[in-house]
Amino acid sequence: TQLLEQSPQFLSIQEGENLTVYCNSSSVFSSLQWYRQEPGEGPVLLVTVVTGGEVKKLKRLTFQFGDARKDSSLHITAAQPGDTGLYLCAGVPGTYKYIFGTGTRLKVLA
Amino acid sequence: ETGVTQTPRHLVMGMTNKKSLKCEQHLGHNAMYWYKQSAKKPLELMFVYSLEERVENNSVPSRFSPECPNSSHLFLHLHTLQPEDSALYLCASSQDVAGRGYTFGSGTRLTVV
Numbered sequence: 001t002q003l004l005e006q007s008p009q010f011l012s013i014q015e016g017e018n019l020t021v022y023c024n025s026s027s028v029f030s031s032l033q034w035y036r037q038e039p040g041e042g043p044v045l046l047v048t049v050v051t052g053g054e055v056k057k058l059k060r061l062t063f064q065f066g067d068a069r070k071d072s073s074l075h076i077t078a079a080q081p082g083d084t085g086l087y088l089c090a091g092v093p094g095t096y097k098y099i100f101g102t103g104t105r106l107k108v109l110a
Numbered sequence: 111e112t113g114v115t116q117t118p119r120h121l122v123m124g125m126t127n128k129k130s131l132k133c134e135q136h137l138g139h140n141a142m143y144w145y146k147q148s149a150k151k152p153l154e155l156m157f158v159y160s161l162e163e164r165v166e167n168n169s170v171p172s173r174f175s176p177e178c179p180n181s182s183h184l185f186l187h188l189h190t191l192q193p194e195d196s197a198l199y200l201c202a203s204s205q206d207v208a209g210r211g212y213t214f215g216s217g218t219r220l221t222v223v
Binding site: 004030031033035040041042043044045048088090092093094095096097098099100101102103 | 114116141143150151152153155158165166200202204207208209210211212213214215216217
């Protein structure tokens with residue numbers, strides 16, 4: 001069974017701090033996606049990384065795909081309260097059969 | 111209206127009731143999905159429709175019955191549910207089934223009493 005483990009599960013930080021969320025698997029994926037889910041809403045796609053070692057930036061968010069395409073990280077610089085939410089990674093094996101991670105619940109305090 | 115719209119947003123039903131969840135997408139996508147999101151568990155894929163044809167039933171109990179009358183609409187018919195079926199039910203759509211990323215609806219929070 002393919003699994004994607006995210007760490008940490010919970011993170012509570014002060015506004016302005018930096019943080020990194022990790023997504024790890026023993027399986028290789030053709031691509032990996034990150035979603036953010038706010039309370040009462042569905043997940044929203046943030047980014048897709050495709051190439052091993054790829055780094056993508058979305059304003060203060062930096063996403064990296066591991067060289068072996070088994071893991072990924074999300075780094076947030078100078079976190080803001082608007083970054084609060086559940087961050088989900090999803091491993092894509094090349095079809096719709098995504099493997100979703102267990103999620104990291106982030107709370108940024110003003 | 112754009113995106114993926116789900117109704118109702120909240121639903122409380124008894125174990126002997128029959129109810130339906132509705133999903134509508136205005137994106138011109140060809141694939142639609144039902145997911146179940148429970149606390150402390152990863153998102154669970156339930157059903158997949160591609161061009162109105164069901165391509166996946168991920169071992170879902172028969173008390174959940176999907177229907178896709180056209181490429182823009184997806185329903186999940188519910189009957190004789192159990193309390194453990196209480197969860198957030200998410201509908202999603204994508205351009206195709208090749209794994210290019212989902213657009214999710216806001217979900218229906220279902221409580222079975």
